[in-house]
Amino acid sequence: MLSLNGAGRRFDNGTVALEDITMTIGAGEFVVLLGPSGCGKSTLLRLLAGLDTPDTGTLAWDHGTKPGPGDIGFVFQDATLLPWATTEQNVHLPLRLAGTSLEAARPLIRETLARLGLAGFEQARPAALSGGMRMRVSIARALVSRPKLLLMDEPFAALDEFTRHRLQDDLHALWREARTTVVFVTHSIYEAAYLASRILIMTPRPGRIAAEITCALPEAADRRIDPAYAALTTQVTETLRAVMP
Numbered sequence: 001m002l003s004l005n006g007a008g009r010r011f012d013n014g015t016v017a018l019e020d021i022t023m024t025i026g027a028g029e030f031v032v033l034l035g036p037s038g039c040g041k042s043t044l045l046r047l048l049a050g051l052d053t054p055d056t057g058t059l060a061w062d063h064g065t066k067p068g069p070g071d072i073g074f075v076f077q078d079a080t081l082l083p084w085a086t087t088e089q090n091v092h093l094p095l096r097l098a099g100t101s102l103e104a105a106r107p108l109i110r111e112t113l114a115r116l117g118l119a120g121f122e123q124a125r126p127a128a129l130s131g132g133m134r135m136r137v138s139i140a141r142a143l144v145s146r147p148k149l150l151l152m153d154e155p156f157a158a159l160d161e162f163t164r165h166r167l168q169d170d171l172h173a174l175w176r177e178a179r180t181t182v183v184f185v186t187h188s189i190y191e192a193a194y195l196a197s198r199i200l201i202m203t204p205r206p207g208r209i210a211a212e213i214t215c216a217l218p219e220a221a222d223r224r225i226d227p228a229y230a231a232l233t234t235q236v237t238e239t240l241r242a243v244m245p
């Protein structure tokens with residue numbers, strides 16, 4: 001779908017956030033960027049989103065895949081919902097900005113909310129929802145325009161472990177079903193191993209991709225207790241130890 005070739009980003013204050021990033025993202029992949037705080041993961045997502053441009057190197061979209069408006073969905077660590085708006089109105093936002101009325105968008109909004117387990121909460125405001133449900137609304141808002149590429153910046157980092165597991169399960173199921181291309185940032189080895197089809201490990205200052213692990217976990221009924229999952233987390237841990245400065 002896209003490739004970065006020798007991409008670097010240096011800020012005006014002299015901080016080199018990224019250096020010589022070469023990577024590809026294939027359509028339908030679930031790519032996880034795993035690395036410690038400050039290694040440039042968010043800066044890399046901003047480049048992919050087109051919110052920033054590399055100072056060196058290039059970012060190229062494969063023929064016919066260059067995103068237009070609505071083709072990229074973004075989910076942040078905070079749900080960033082409009083507090084005065086209902087679930088339905090929050091999810092409508094990207095479609096509203098594209099000129100689609102709530103009436104016209106309602107079937108698509110309802111379907112997306114149902115897929116995220118939010119049926120019945122259409123008229124609730126964010127204050128009436130739990131942290132996990134607010135994140136579900138945020139994911140529904142990112143998916144409602146059926147993006148080609150979904151960028152997720154530590155979306156589950158602020159959630160408790162139980163809620164995080166449920167959201168990981170549901171995100172994985174959604175991805176298996178729709179095969180939306182996902183780039184997901186996390187600090188968590190366990191989250192990376194659970195979700196990824198490929199993990200890119202980043203080292204800090206300047207941010208570089210130091211290792212790549214292709215994941216092929218079986219679709220067991222409960223992947224969390226599958227020995228293959230334990231083996232993968234061990235492999236990721238060992239790789240991290242080997243490449244971290």
Ligand SMILES: Nc1ncnc2c1ncn2[C@@H]1O[C@H](COP(=O)(O)OP(=O)(O)OP(=O)(O)O)[C@@H](O)[C@H]1O
Pocket residue numbers: 011012013015016017036037038039040041042043044
């Ligand atoms: N606009 C900016 N100007 C100057 N320095 C910046 C700017 N944005 C980010 N940085 C610096 O670039 C480096 C990479 O930042 P970035 O936010 O991409 O890292 P990160 O891996 O996402 O960190 P975290 O996990 O803490 O969110 C950090 O040292 C940060 O302080």
